[in-house]
Amino acid sequence: MKQAIVELVEGRRDELAGIAEQLFRFPETGLQEHRSAALLADALEREGFRLERGLAGMDTAFRAEYGSGGPAIAILAEMDALPGLGHACGHNIIAAAAVGAAIALRQAVPAGEARIIVLGTPAEELGIGKVELVKAGVFQGVDAAMMVHPSSRRVVIKHYLxxxxxxxxxxxxxxxxxxxxxxxxxxxxxxxxxxxxxxxxxxxxxxxxxxxxxxxxxxxxxxxxxxxxxxxxxxxxxxxxxxxxxxxxxxxxxxxxxxxxxxxxxxxxDERVLAPLKINHTLSALYSEQLAWLGLAEANAPADKNLGSSDIGNVSQVVPTIHPHVPIGAGVHIHTDAFARATVSDQGKQAVVEGATVMALTAAEFFARSDLRKKIRDEFTNS
Ligand SMILES: [Zn+2]
Ligand SMILES: [Zn+2]
The missing domain is CATH 3.30.70.360 (Alpha-Beta Plaits)
Incomplete structure (x- = not known):
């Protein structure tokens, strides 16, 4: 199945890179992501996902779901841009990778054995979207959450304040x-x-x-x-x-x-406090395992330096979560013009494919291995 996932994502390379590029061309800031959310939701609907548009009082949040039983994974699609800087945080890559992972999983995992959920999570830069989704109970019944974020380096574990x-x-x-x-x-x-x-x-x-x-x-x-x-x-x-x-x-x-x-x-x-990221080492190791299987080396970067904050922290407090980084260019740092341009470079396209592939591989292993799911849950409960 793993080889099939790699080929499924590879077969969609241009389509997925196209999603990142379209988002790049019409960047929308927090809670204004109407075109972006529609683009992503429509793409998933065409693939047979059930769509719920508008969540937790936010028009641009959505939930796309496939499957009816078994363990559930939520793949998060951020989509907001920065005022004046466009997609300088690369959320266009996050969204395209999420769509790619979900499409590959839907084709690779037998129906009825797992639930694949894509959540459109708006307004990360405002520190609002996932805070509201968590408050509204959107993560109830979800067994694990994952997303990738573009970065200058390939890093699986990074703390957030x-x-x-x-x-x-x-x-x-x-x-x-x-x-x-x-x-x-x-x-x-x-x-x-x-x-x-x-x-x-x-x-x-x-x-x-x-x-x-x-x-x-x-x-x-x-x-x-x-x-x-x-x-x-x-x-x-x-x-x-x-x-x-x-x-x-x-x-x-x-x-x-x-x-x-x-x-x-x-x-x-502001009562919307962002929680720090609660690291789940078992789920992180599962992602690392897939990187190693693909022959992709992790950067040797300290997990506790150059820290920011993100509303993914709030998700990680209610469900085991990973937030690995996919590389789009050495020395290119977030919230700069150069970073925005890198999201649509060849390396940006490769980051979309890497994010989609490694998330889908990680989810497939998660669905297939109940012992591992228990270990991930136990670590979450006891830490
Ligand atoms: Zn940012
Ligand atoms: Zn970001």
């Missing part, structure tokens, strides 16, 4: 900055003191913690003492307890700044 988002708005009192400065309450000072407080806090933070922010509103003119000002922070750490602790201390910095400057403070903490 938990992440919380907080917006602060300071309200003061406007005044002429030269003529009546004593009448004003400077909201921008509230923001500046928040940054200063956080910068002092940094020396007491753990190695894995990241706190970074921007000023979203800094006033309108130098001769007007700003009546309002705002800033927006991300807090990240390798576990959610630490994310919560640091978030509280960041909020305290803003509260201290409000007290010191006499401003009123509004705190808006």
């Amino acid at each position: 938990g992440l919380a988002r907080i917006r602060f708005t300071f309200a003061g009192r406007p005044s002429h900055a030269a003529a009546y400065p004593e009448e004003g309450i400077n909201a921008l000072d509230g923001v500046i003191q928040t940054f200063n407080g956080i910068n002092a806090l940094r020396q007491q933070l753990r190695q894995d913690v990241r706190v970074h922010g921007i000023i979203t509103d800094g006033g309108v003119a130098p001769n007007i003492i700003p009546a309002t000002a705002g800033c927006y922070f991300y807090v990240r750490a390798s576990d959610l307890d630490e994310v919560g602790r640091v978030r509280d201390r960041v909020v305290a910095c803003a509260e201290g700044a409000a007290l010191a400057t006499g401003c009123r403070l509004e705190v808006a903490a």
